[in-house]
Amino acid sequence: xxxxxxxxxxxxxxxxxxxxxxxxxxxxxxxxxxxxxxxxxxxxxxxxxxxxxxxxxxxxxxxxxxxxxxxxxxxxxxxxxxxxxxxxxxxxxxxxxxxxxxxxxxxxxxxxxxxxxxxxxxxxxxxxxxxxxxxxxxxxxxxxxxxxxxxxxxxxxxxxxxxxxxxxxxxxxxxxxxxxxxxxxxxxxxxxxxxxxxxxxxxxxxxxxxxxxxxxxxxxxxxxxxxxxxxxxxxxxxxxxxxxxxxxxxxxxxxxxxxxxxxxxxxxxxxxxxxxxxxxxxxxxxxxxxxxxxxxxxxxxxxxxxxxxxxxxxxxxxxxxxxxxxxxxxxxxxxxxxxxxxxxxxxxxxxxxxxxxxxxxxxxxxxxxxxxxxxxxxxxxxxxxxxxxxxxxxxxxxxxxxxxxxxxxxxxxxxxxxxxxxxxxxxxxxxxxxxxxxxxxxxxxxxxxxxxxxxxxxxxxxxxxxxxxxxxxxxxxxxxxxxxxxxxxxxxxxxxxxxxxxxxxxxxxxxxxxxxxxxxxxxxxxxxxxxxxxxxx
Amino acid sequence: xxxxxxxxxxxxxxxxxxxxxxxxxxxxxxxxxxxxxxxxxxxxxxxxxxxxxxxxxxxxxxxxxxxxxxxxxxxxxxxxxxxxxxxxxxxxxxxxxxxxxxxxxxxxxxxxxxxxxxxxxxxxxxxxxxxxxxxxxxxxxxxxxxxxxxxxxxxxxxxxxxxxxxxxxxxxxxxxxxxxxxxxxxxxxxxxxxxxxxxxxxxxxxxxxxxxxxxxxxxxxxxxxxxxxxxxxxxxxxxxxxxxxxxxxxxxxxxxxxxxxxxxxxxxxxxxxxxxxxxxxxxxxxxxxxxxxxxxxxxxxxxxxxxxxxx
Ligand code: HEM
Ligand SMILES: [Cu+2]
Ligand SMILES: [Cu+2]
Numbered sequence: 001x002x003x004x005x006x007x008x009x010x011x012x013x014x015x016x017x018x019x020x021x022x023x024x025x026x027x028x029x030x031x032x033x034x035x036x037x038x039x040x041x042x043x044x045x046x047x048x049x050x051x052x053x054x055x056x057x058x059x060x061x062x063x064x065x066x067x068x069x070x071x072x073x074x075x076x077x078x079x080x081x082x083x084x085x086x087x088x089x090x091x092x093x094x095x096x097x098x099x100x101x102x103x104x105x106x107x108x109x110x111x112x113x114x115x116x117x118x119x120x121x122x123x124x125x126x127x128x129x130x131x132x133x134x135x136x137x138x139x140x141x142x143x144x145x146x147x148x149x150x151x152x153x154x155x156x157x158x159x160x161x162x163x164x165x166x167x168x169x170x171x172x173x174x175x176x177x178x179x180x181x182x183x184x185x186x187x188x189x190x191x192x193x194x195x196x197x198x199x200x201x202x203x204x205x206x207x208x209x210x211x212x213x214x215x216x217x218x219x220x221x222x223x224x225x226x227x228x229x230x231x232x233x234x235x236x237x238x239x240x241x242x243x244x245x246x247x248x249x250x251x252x253x254x255x256x257x258x259x260x261x262x263x264x265x266x267x268x269x270x271x272x273x274x275x276x277x278x279x280x281x282x283x284x285x286x287x288x289x290x291x292x293x294x295x296x297x298x299x300x301x302x303x304x305x306x307x308x309x310x311x312x313x314x315x316x317x318x319x320x321x322x323x324x325x326x327x328x329x330x331x332x333x334x335x336x337x338x339x340x341x342x343x344x345x346x347x348x349x350x351x352x353x354x355x356x357x358x359x360x361x362x363x364x365x366x367x368x369x370x371x372x373x374x375x376x377x378x379x380x381x382x383x384x385x386x387x388x389x390x391x392x393x394x395x396x397x398x399x400x401x402x403x404x405x406x407x408x409x410x411x412x413x414x415x416x417x418x419x420x421x422x423x424x425x426x427x428x429x430x431x432x433x434x435x436x437x438x439x440x441x442x443x444x445x446x447x448x449x450x451x452x453x454x455x456x457x458x459x460x461x462x463x464x465x466x467x468x469x470x471x472x473x474x475x476x477x478x479x480x481x482x483x484x485x486x487x488x489x490x491x492x493x494x495x496x497x498x499x500x501x502x503x504x505x506x507x508x509x510x511x512x513x514x515x516x517x518x519x520x521x522x523x524x525x526x527x528x529x530x531x532x533x534x535x536x537x
Numbered sequence: 538x539x540x541x542x543x544x545x546x547x548x549x550x551x552x553x554x555x556x557x558x559x560x561x562x563x564x565x566x567x568x569x570x571x572x573x574x575x576x577x578x579x580x581x582x583x584x585x586x587x588x589x590x591x592x593x594x595x596x597x598x599x600x601x602x603x604x605x606x607x608x609x610x611x612x613x614x615x616x617x618x619x620x621x622x623x624x625x626x627x628x629x630x631x632x633x634x635x636x637x638x639x640x641x642x643x644x645x646x647x648x649x650x651x652x653x654x655x656x657x658x659x660x661x662x663x664x665x666x667x668x669x670x671x672x673x674x675x676x677x678x679x680x681x682x683x684x685x686x687x688x689x690x691x692x693x694x695x696x697x698x699x700x701x702x703x704x705x706x707x708x709x710x711x712x713x714x715x716x717x718x719x720x721x722x723x724x725x726x727x728x729x730x731x732x733x734x735x736x737x738x739x740x741x742x743x744x745x746x747x748x749x750x751x752x753x754x755x756x757x758x759x760x761x762x763x764x765x766x767x768x769x770x771x772x773x774x775x776x777x778x779x780x781x782x783x784x785x786x787x788x789x790x791x792x793x794x795x796x797x798x799x800x801x802x803x804x805x806x807x808x809x810x811x812x813x814x815x816x817x818x819x820x821x822x823x824x825x826x827x828x829x830x831x832x833x834x835x836x837x838x839x840x841x842x843x844x845x846x847x848x
Contacts, residue, residue: 065717142714148691149674149716152821236692242675243690276578277585282592307677308688309695312623316616323608330604331597333567338596340574344585347575355575362567366560369608373615375552375622379684382677382712447539448681450712453720457708532589 010415010512024109025515029116030095031413033086036119038482040082045475047075052437052471055464058456068454069140070155076143081164082123084398085256088263089209090119090174092405093202095413097178099506099513100196102187102522107180115173118166126163129156142452144253147234147245151226158227161220168213171259175209178202187505189524196504196528197286201266204290208255208262208297216252219245243308250301258297261393262290264401265332268354271408272336274502275351276343279529282335289328296324306377315374322372329365333358348500349423353404356431360396364389367442385445388438396434403430403481410485411495415512418488426484430477436470504528539681542707542728543699545622546684552618556611622684625664625698632660636669638676638689639824640715641722642763651741652829654761655724657709659701660734666698672824677713680726688713701728717776718766755841758834767823770845776822778815784843789816803839 011027020028050071054061063071094112098105106112129139139160141150150157182203186195223245225231232238234245265286273280280286302310302318310318336358345351367389370376380386411417444463449456456464498507505528509518526533541547625631634657635646645653659665669678671691678697679686687697701707709724729737733744742748749757759765767776778788787797791814796802805812807830810823830838 065720069714069717069719140716146675146714149714152674153716154819236690239692241692243693276587277580278587279589279591281590282597285592285597307686309690309693315623316619319615320612323612326608327601327604331601334596334600335592337567337571337574338590338593340571340578342588342590343574343578344580344587345575345578346580355571358571359568362564366564369560369611370553370556373552373556373611374619375549375615375617376556378619378622378686379549379553379681381686382679448679448708448710450679450710450720452714455720457723529591532587532591 008510008514010510011515012414012512022113024105024113026094026098026106026109026112027413027513029112030091030093032116033090033094033119036116036123037083037086037091040078040123041478044075044078044083045478047071047078049471049475051075052468054454055456056468057465058458058461060455063454065454066135066140069142069452070134070138072452073139073142077126077139077160077164079394080143080256081167082126084260084394085167085171086119086174087260087398088267088402088405089178089202089205089259090115090170092198092267092402092409093178093263094174096409096506097181097199097202098185099509099517100199100504100528101182101185101190102505102518102524103181103185104516104518104521106177107185108177111173111177115170115177118173119170122163122166122168122170124163125166126160128163129159132156144249145220145223145245146249147223147226147242148236150223151235158224161223165217165220165224168217171209172213175206175213178206179210182206187521187524190505191524193284193287194524194527195287196266197269197280197283197290198263198266200287201262201269201290204294205259205262207291208259208294212252212255212259212298215248216256219248219252222248243305243310246305246308247301250304251298254301254304255294255297257390257393258293260398262293264357264398265290267401267405267408268336268357270504271350271354271404272339273529273531274408274500274504275348275354276340276345277501277531278339278341278343279532280335281338281341282331283527283529285331286335289331292328293325296321296328300325303372303377306374307381319372319374319377326365326368326372333362333365349418349420349427350404350408350500352424352427353400353407356427357397357400357404360392360400360434364392364397367392379448380445382451383445384441384449384451387451388441388445391434391438391441396438400430406485408500409506410488411499412506412511412513414489414492415495415510416488416492417495417499418484418492422480422484426477426481429473429480433470433473433475433477437467437474438470440464440467440470503530541684542682542701542703542705543684544702545618545699546682548618549622549684552614555614559607559611623697625666629664631664631666631698633666633668634659636667636678636689637829638669638671638678638711638715638722639673639763640822641711641718641766642761643678643709643711643722643724644762644826644829646829647738649738651738652831652834654758654763654829655709656761657724657726658734658737659726659728661701661704661728661730664698664700666696669695669697673821674715675713676711676715676722679710679712680707681710682707683726686712701726704728704730704733721766722763751837751840752844754834755837755839758830758838759841762826762830764838772847777818780842780845782847783845790814791816791818791820800839803842804835807835807838 054063054068136154137156139156141153222233226234232240234240234242236242300322302314303322306315440463444460449460495511497511541550637644643655645657669689671689676689678689683699685697685699687695705728707726711722736744769775769779772779772781783798789795808827814820
């Protein structure tokens with residue numbers, strides 16, 4: 001192949017929309033995914049701020065009840081389907097997977113760009129639900145589309161479910177592509193047990209994407225058929241079973257939370273050893289616990305139905321199964337912390353995010369315990385306690401890891417450094433704003449404040465007020481963080497090929513990498529985390 | 538933080554305290570070690586010596602087995618208390634009340650045939666079982682101070698039970714999103730002491746309470762049964778037509794047929810709302826109150842509607 005030494009030309013050239021849209025380069029696709037999901041993160045975030053603004057005081061402030069319901073629905077639906085499910089795999093995963101295993105691209109580059117186009121199509125169809133008068137056509141079912149409400153609702157259930165159906169294919173395409181890439185495209189010497197843990201986490205998440213997504217596709221299709229043809233599968237009036245929908249919905253949507261969190265855990269496992277200058281602690285335990293979580297995640301959906309008329313037997317069996325996910329999760333946390341032991345730890349912004357992730361994720365994981373316990377979940381179910389819990393996993397976990405990962409790999413992606421001081425300010429603003437938003441939600445949830453309430457009793461006012469103040473700080477943080485990163489792309493200092501001294505393959509090529517990643521496919525002789533061995537040499 | 542008004546609620550709190558203790562311990566333990574490592578092994582210079590540790594099998598086994606044991610304990614404790622929270626005590630009498638959830642109000646039907654709306658009236662110190670069903674979408678019946686909650690589903694009966702320790706008033710919330718006024722689907726449990734309860738069961742009145750006039754009763758029913766959430770009395774268009782100047786009003790149905798609002802029409806609209814649909818309004822929105830409101834209650838509501846006049 002390598003007949004002559006090619007001249008270095010970063011993948012960011014040639015410029016031009018056309019060259020980007022028709023590209024098959026995994027790095028460009030990763031960036032296009034990144035820009036797209038960040039736009040939806042912004043829109044969904046603004047909806048969240050609208051929700052919190054309305055809740056500063058009881059009674060109606062800025063929107064009526066229907067308007068409020070639309071806001072939290074759009075927030076949840078966009079955050080889940082358009083932002084966090086593609087999330088880390090489609091952005092960092094696309095960009096890094098081939099680089100990390102020493103390949104020139106993913107196994108099926110054309111399927112990869114197809115996935116992005118399908119994603120865009122799905123997004124457009126979802127947004128199509130906004131054509132029409134807000135009062136009667138903007139979706140108000142919650143992102144969960146529970147029947148029979150979603151059968152009766154006059155709002156845009158069909159465009160949004162159809163859009164989510166289409167988005168599912170984008171997700172399946174990416175998942176399949178990653179699985180085949182990891183099996184077939186590893187560089188010589190890159191054995192399974194030498195692979196970076198981020199790759200292991202992508203592998204586990206991809207398995208879920210491929211296996212679970214078809215179920216939501218079927219579910220949403222049945223819902224559309226129910227609305228259009230009245231087939232009577234979920235409609236109680238026709239002898240159907242509305243709770244069947246909940247079962248099918250969560251059979252997908254529980255595993256999906258692990259599509260969201262596993263890659264985030266992978267990002268953290270990459271950042272920690274680099275900044276601790278130490279091998280990752282318990283490599284195999286972390287790698288296999290990802291697979292264990294992926295497997296168990298398919299058997300716990302019933303914990304969303306603990307009070308939904310399920311038989312008492314099912315209730316305690318699902319409770320037991322749910323506790324099973326706690327174990328591999330705990331193992332991961334212990335191993336991350338162990339990685340710092342006797343290391344040489346420095347705290348550039350990516351490391352701050354990684355440590356912040358561990359801190360927030362312990363809260364996320366531990367607050368899952370009373371939700372998995374039958375006696376206590378009956379009280380906590382569908383209150384703000386749950387809202388706080390899943391925001392600690394999704395925002396405190398996934399989003400913090402995504403942002404940390406972006407800081408870590410930004411020099412690789414753009415060849416530029418951001419302003420480190422600003423990055424630290426951004427981190428602390430986010431950390432404070434986030435906790436200020438959601439700690440009050442734990443408290444009022446425990447006191448019995450139900451979720452999805454446009455109005456609330458006076459006794460909950462203090463906590464709602466605090467939470468809304470926190471949310472504004474939380475929102476501000478993202479403007480600081482992304483402002484800084486965007487500034488870096490245009491004005492940042494040039495970055496070295498390997499500014500953090502990582503041993504992983506993606507850093508052994510120029511920043512930004514050339515189109516083909518490596519001049520020559522590298523041969524791997526050691527695992528990715530040999531920081532301890534390195535110092536003797 | 539939140540009082541417990543039943544025996545079982547107090548035991549649920551014990552489980553909660555046990556778990557909170559466990560959470561606090563692990564939260565502090567993990568993060569204390571994390572922060573300690575962060576400070577203790579802070580980078581001092583480029584030539585720091587680091588330990589070349591890749592893992593430790595014994596540790597790995599220890600920190601797998603210990604959490605396993607702990608979660609099994611939590612699980613077991615949770616199931617034991619939940620059994621009592623969920624299943625009414627076997628060989629004790631239970632007083633059963635029917636509950637219907639509908640957009641956006643609760644109706645209760647008592648063994649003696651009485652009905653109430655949004656206000657659940659129960660005797661103190663008695664095992665109460667609620668048999669619940671929805672007449673439209675899924676709702677969920679939640680009494681925070683009793684630590685009980687169960688979804689209310691169309692076409693499927695669900696149940697919950699409780700035994701309130703003291704006389705008093707407690708909140709009822711709907712906790713399954715059910716549309717526009719989900720957050721106003723609120724109710725109260727009124728727990729009565731023995732004397733008061735006996736009197737209420739016989740007369741439908743609290744001790745010392747005067748019987749309402751038909752007009753007053755109609756106004757109260759209009760509010761308690763959730764009519765107000767969909768029908769304004771000031772001319773505003775909510776989910777359904779306003780009741781301002783409704784009586785005697787001439788309008789048309791979606792079918793094009795003209796009609797005039799009179800006593801019979803109102804009574805039929807309350808019992809069988811979907812027989813005719815008013816033009817410009819969605820069908821299947823108004824729940825049927827057939828069987829939930831007695832004929833005398835309906836006539837009280839009509840009396841009230843007649844008085845809602847502009848000027
Ligand atoms: C600025 C940060 C955020 C704020 C202030 C915020 C706030 C809120 C609020 C107030 C609700 C409504 C709760 C209710 O009425 O039940 C909500 C729901 C939700 N949020 Fe967020 N959120 C934020 C970020 C996120 C992120 C990053 C994600 C996911 C990646 C997310 C996912 C969700 C989901 C799935 C729901 C449930 C929606 C539903 O009940 O239908 N949020 N959020
Ligand atoms: Cu789940
Ligand atoms: Cu409701």
